[in-house]
Amino acid sequence: MVAQLLFHITLLLWSMSSTEVLVVASEAPIVATEAPIAKPNCPSHCGGIEIPYPFGIGAGCYIHDDWFQVFCDNSTGSPTPFLNGTNLEVLDISVEGTLKVRNPITFSNCTDKPNRQAVNLEGSPFMFSQKNMFTAVGCGVMATITSNSNGVTISAGCRSECYDYTVSKNSSSHNTCNGVDCCQTVIPPSLSAFNTSFQQANDNYTNSSCNYAFLVDRDWFESFAKNSTNISATSDMDQVPVELKWNLYHSTTDVFGTFKETNVSVRYADDLDGYCETYNDSSSSYESLRLECSCGGGSTGNPYLPQGCIDINECEDPENRASCSAGLVCVNYNNGWGCTYPETSKSRVKVIFIGIGSGFGLIVLLIGAWWLYKLWKKRKNIKLKKKFFKQNGGLLLEQQLSSGEVNVEKIKLFNSKELEKATDRFNVDRILGQGGQGTVYKGMLADGRIVAVKKSKIVDGGETEVPLLVYEFIPKGTIYRYLHEQNEEFPLTWEMRLRISAEIAGALSYLHSAAAFPIYHRDIKSTNILLDDKYRAKVADFGTSRSVSIDQTHLTTFVHGTFGYLDPEYFQSSQFTDKSDVYSFGVVLVELLTGEKPVSLTRSQEARGLVSYFNLSLESNNLFDIIDARVKVEGVTGDILTVANLAKRCLDMNGKRRPTMKEVAMELEVIHKSVKTSDIQQNHEEVEYVRNEVTCPWDVASTSTGSALDGGTASSIDSIPLMSN
Incomplete structure (x- = not known):
C-alpha cells in the first residue's frame, strides 16, 4: 500500500513538472482569497457596515466581553448597527483599534433641540480618540468640556467671536471654523467622559442665543466644511461622527486560547497568524493591561481570528514586477516577495526526488502520529479505569482482597445485557439517587435479588465503556431521613442511636487502623450512612476516599467535603488526617443526640451551624434543651452526658486532642452494651x-x-x- 501511494505521488509530481513553468511578470498567477471578518457561522455585516471580530452580532459571535456586542436593528427597514452598552450607532469598525459612531450634539437655548451630553464611556474598553476636535458653534460663545478621572479634573474649551456683517460680506468665511461664529480645540488624552458647558464670551452673547458644541472626527468635519456653504448647517443634525479607540484587555478571554504572558510579544505558529502584544496602559480606565493584535508584514486581514490574516500578493504591484531584472520573475510568498529564475524542465528530476522524499516523510509522520495516538489512548484508558476504581470503593475492595477477607470466587461479574434487563434499560423510574460520581438505579437480578447498580458519569465524551458496579441494596435509606424528615414508620430509639453510632465508629476504626493500609473516607455525613433491612448501619459513598501511608497526612490542592461536617483544621491547612474523619463523625453523633440538622437557617446567626449550637448549649449548661425528646425520655442522664462529652472531644478544634476512631468505637460499644443490658x-x-x-x-x-x-x-x-x- 505504501509503494502504491508513493507511485501515485511520483506520477502526480511528474505530470506537474512535464510542462515548462515560465512565469512572465505580467502573467503571474494570483489566487483570489478573502480574509475572514467574523467568526464562522456569524453575521459579518449589518446593512453596509462590516462587523469584524472581536465585535459580533449574536451570542457566541463576539469576544467574552459584552461591550463588544453589536445589535443590528431592522425596525426601520434599513439594518443599522448599534453598540451594546452605549446605544451609539456604529459607522465603521477597524481591527486596527478604532471605531466610528454617531455622538449626540449638546445644544444650549436652541428651540426644539434637547440638551444632551456626550456618552459616558467610563468602565468600558473605549475612549475618545485625539483625532477628534471639540467644536463650538455660535456667536460670542465660550464652550468648555470638563472631565473628572481618578479625582483629577481636566478642562478644555474654546471661544468664538461674532461675525461682523458690516465689515465683510465674504460668505466663504462661513464654512471655516477659524474662531468667528465657530471655534475648535484639541481634547485631553485618555478622555472617556466629559460634560459640556457654555459661558458668555463677550457683550454680544445673550442667554437666548442658540449655541451648540460637539466632539467630532477631524476628517469628517473638514470634508463637511469643504462641501458646505455654512458650518451652522450642523444645527440641523442631532449627531455627528466621532472616532473611538478600543482595546482588548487581559481580563477578557483571548481569542487564540489561554493567554498568560504579560508584557511580552507573541508570534503564533503560522506565519500568517496575528502578532499580539500585551503592555501596560496606565491611561486606561478599564484595565491596566491591554492586548493589541495586528497582521504581520506582507499580510492583511483580521488578526483577532485564527488564520484571520491572508498574504498580500506583492507581485500584483506593477512597480514590484518592474523591479525584477531581465530574465527574472516576481514570486509572491507568505509575508513577502522576491525575484527568481523561472522553472524549466531541467528541474523535473529535482522535483521528483523532492516529492519521493516528502512522501516517505509524510508516511513516517503519519505512522508515528498514529502510534502516539494509540499509546496516548491506552494510557488515558488506564488512568480512567484507575479513577473509576477509586471512585467506586476500589480502595476498600483492594485492601479486603489483600487481607483475605473477600472470597474472590464469590465475586460475580455481570455483562451489560444482564444489568440493562435488571434496571429496565436504566429506566428513570428506577433511579434511587444521583451524586457527583454517577447515578444509582434499583435493579432485580434473574434470581430475584434486589441490587443497586451504579453507573458512573462519563468523563470523556468519546469514552464508550462506562463501568457499572452492583452493590447490596440497602432498603431503609439514610439515617438523615429518620432524623430530619417526618417519618412515623420507624422512629429511632435511644438504644438504636447508640448502636448505629457504634457501628459507624467501628467501620471507620476498621478503615483507619485495621485495614492493610489506612483509608480516610473524607465525606462522613448522615446522608452517607445507610440502614439495611435490620436497621444496621452501612457506611457508603467512598467517591472522595483516599489511601495513605501509615503516620502520613494527605495534602490536597482542593478541599473535599460537605459544609457543616468539614473539619475546620483541614479547611485551613488542606491536610486531611484520620482526625478529620473523627470531626465529621462528631457532627453525626450530635445529630443522633439532638435530631438537629448540621446547618439550619431557622436557628440564630451564631447557632446556625450544629457544632456552634451544641457548644453554646454545653457552655450555658442547656444541653438538655437541645437533646431530642425521645432520647430524653428513653436515655439515662449519665449515658447522655457521656455521649455528649465524647462528641465534644471529637469536635475539638485541635485535631491532635481528638480521640482516634478506635477509641471512639470502644467507648460507644461499652455505653451501648450497658444500655442494652439495662433494657x-x-x-x-x-x-x-x-x-x-x-x-x-x-x-x-x-x-x-x-x-x-x-x-x-x-x-x-x-x-x-x-x-x-
Whole structure:
C-alpha cells in the first residue's frame, strides 16, 4: 500500500513538472482569497457596515466581553448597527483599534433641540480618540468640556467671536471654523467622559442665543466644511461622527486560547497568524493591561481570528514586477516577495526526488502520529479505569482482597445485557439517587435479588465503556431521613442511636487502623450512612476516599467535603488526617443526640451551624434543651452526658486532642452494651411482674378472666422491643 501511494505521488509530481513553468511578470498567477471578518457561522455585516471580530452580532459571535456586542436593528427597514452598552450607532469598525459612531450634539437655548451630553464611556474598553476636535458653534460663545478621572479634573474649551456683517460680506468665511461664529480645540488624552458647558464670551452673547458644541472626527468635519456653504448647517443634525479607540484587555478571554504572558510579544505558529502584544496602559480606565493584535508584514486581514490574516500578493504591484531584472520573475510568498529564475524542465528530476522524499516523510509522520495516538489512548484508558476504581470503593475492595477477607470466587461479574434487563434499560423510574460520581438505579437480578447498580458519569465524551458496579441494596435509606424528615414508620430509639453510632465508629476504626493500609473516607455525613433491612448501619459513598501511608497526612490542592461536617483544621491547612474523619463523625453523633440538622437557617446567626449550637448549649449548661425528646425520655442522664462529652472531644478544634476512631468505637460499644443490658433486664422484670399477676389465686378462680389474662400476657411478651445484633 505504501509503494502504491508513493507511485501515485511520483506520477502526480511528474505530470506537474512535464510542462515548462515560465512565469512572465505580467502573467503571474494570483489566487483570489478573502480574509475572514467574523467568526464562522456569524453575521459579518449589518446593512453596509462590516462587523469584524472581536465585535459580533449574536451570542457566541463576539469576544467574552459584552461591550463588544453589536445589535443590528431592522425596525426601520434599513439594518443599522448599534453598540451594546452605549446605544451609539456604529459607522465603521477597524481591527486596527478604532471605531466610528454617531455622538449626540449638546445644544444650549436652541428651540426644539434637547440638551444632551456626550456618552459616558467610563468602565468600558473605549475612549475618545485625539483625532477628534471639540467644536463650538455660535456667536460670542465660550464652550468648555470638563472631565473628572481618578479625582483629577481636566478642562478644555474654546471661544468664538461674532461675525461682523458690516465689515465683510465674504460668505466663504462661513464654512471655516477659524474662531468667528465657530471655534475648535484639541481634547485631553485618555478622555472617556466629559460634560459640556457654555459661558458668555463677550457683550454680544445673550442667554437666548442658540449655541451648540460637539466632539467630532477631524476628517469628517473638514470634508463637511469643504462641501458646505455654512458650518451652522450642523444645527440641523442631532449627531455627528466621532472616532473611538478600543482595546482588548487581559481580563477578557483571548481569542487564540489561554493567554498568560504579560508584557511580552507573541508570534503564533503560522506565519500568517496575528502578532499580539500585551503592555501596560496606565491611561486606561478599564484595565491596566491591554492586548493589541495586528497582521504581520506582507499580510492583511483580521488578526483577532485564527488564520484571520491572508498574504498580500506583492507581485500584483506593477512597480514590484518592474523591479525584477531581465530574465527574472516576481514570486509572491507568505509575508513577502522576491525575484527568481523561472522553472524549466531541467528541474523535473529535482522535483521528483523532492516529492519521493516528502512522501516517505509524510508516511513516517503519519505512522508515528498514529502510534502516539494509540499509546496516548491506552494510557488515558488506564488512568480512567484507575479513577473509576477509586471512585467506586476500589480502595476498600483492594485492601479486603489483600487481607483475605473477600472470597474472590464469590465475586460475580455481570455483562451489560444482564444489568440493562435488571434496571429496565436504566429506566428513570428506577433511579434511587444521583451524586457527583454517577447515578444509582434499583435493579432485580434473574434470581430475584434486589441490587443497586451504579453507573458512573462519563468523563470523556468519546469514552464508550462506562463501568457499572452492583452493590447490596440497602432498603431503609439514610439515617438523615429518620432524623430530619417526618417519618412515623420507624422512629429511632435511644438504644438504636447508640448502636448505629457504634457501628459507624467501628467501620471507620476498621478503615483507619485495621485495614492493610489506612483509608480516610473524607465525606462522613448522615446522608452517607445507610440502614439495611435490620436497621444496621452501612457506611457508603467512598467517591472522595483516599489511601495513605501509615503516620502520613494527605495534602490536597482542593478541599473535599460537605459544609457543616468539614473539619475546620483541614479547611485551613488542606491536610486531611484520620482526625478529620473523627470531626465529621462528631457532627453525626450530635445529630443522633439532638435530631438537629448540621446547618439550619431557622436557628440564630451564631447557632446556625450544629457544632456552634451544641457548644453554646454545653457552655450555658442547656444541653438538655437541645437533646431530642425521645432520647430524653428513653436515655439515662449519665449515658447522655457521656455521649455528649465524647462528641465534644471529637469536635475539638485541635485535631491532635481528638480521640482516634478506635477509641471512639470502644467507648460507644461499652455505653451501648450497658444500655442494652439495662433494657433487657427491665423488660425481663416487666415480664416476671406480668407472670406473677397471672398466677395469683384470685385470678385463677375465674376461668374467663384467666383466659383473658393469658392472652394479655402473650400479647405483652410479643410486643417487647427486643433487638439483637
